[in-house]
């Protein structure tokens with residue numbers, strides 16, 4: 001697999017406002033997501049626990065799915081949500097606040113963007129670090145394995161240019177936990193559906209609170225791969241840690257949300273990423289010249 005990620009970040013940015021035809025082909029799971037995030041990065045239990053331990057619990061957010069009558073589910077707030085053995089099923093991913101970005105050499109616009117993307121260089125601030133999610137490190141290998149369109153190809157089709165330079169999947173993409181082994185490792189079960197009253201409605205409206213997010217993250221961190229069992233003590237400790245989290249990225253999310261105009265609108269004189277993110281402790285990104293040197297040595301893309 002070889003990618004040309006420079007000036008793209010199509011898999012890290014919700015660029016639907018720039019495309020004439022809408023797309024939700026990347027959405028995975030048993031039903032229709034209740035939130036409207038694009039390309040949510042599903043994290044493993046271990047990744048969730050690591051983010052929490054490092055004080056980054058405030059960057060995590062859950063996803064539930066609406067399902068039909070034929071699919072196992074439970075009704076909360078009038079919505080039938082996917083369930084595993086009566087427990088609402090969910091992913092945990094990374095939050096996407098609006099940021100001023102200019103992918104594919106377009107004008108700078110407010111687009112929902114992964115909290116870890118440097119909006120100026122369009123490079124991932126945690127690329128190659130211990131926190132870098134497996135899902136991102138292997139993207140778009142799983143799409144290639146399944147024979148479904150990659151975001152890289154969608155960018156090529158809508159914005160021109162060549163992005164997917166070599167479409168041979170990486171050998172290790174089988175570790176993506178897409179089957180039943182995902183339970184407790186990537187798909188989690190919320191133990192008490194009654195506790196989600198009100199939360200399901202807020203998720204649909206894009207109005208989750210810090211407390212709502214913390215409850216899901218705690219359950220995910222307290223989960224055990226291969227089962228629906230929850231370690232209550234670990235879950236409670238993780239929930240408390242998320243509520244205490246005050247990371248650079250959490251504070252930057254708040255500032256971007258306060259500064260942003262409508263999704264897709266031109267960003268006129270937006271705050272600088274250095275002021276919002278780097279001054280709060282965000283790792284700087286290397287720029288594309290450094291990556292071009294690495295690519296000459298056969299490395300693949302920067303964000304995939």
Ligand code: SF4
Nearest residue numbers: 005008009011152304
């Ligand atoms: S992985 Fe594909 S979609 Fe993502 S930045 Fe690279 S080329 Fe673009």
Ligand code: SF4
Nearest residue numbers: 012114116117124136
């Ligand atoms: S590659 Fe980095 S910026 Fe992009 S979705 Fe993954 S963590 Fe976020």
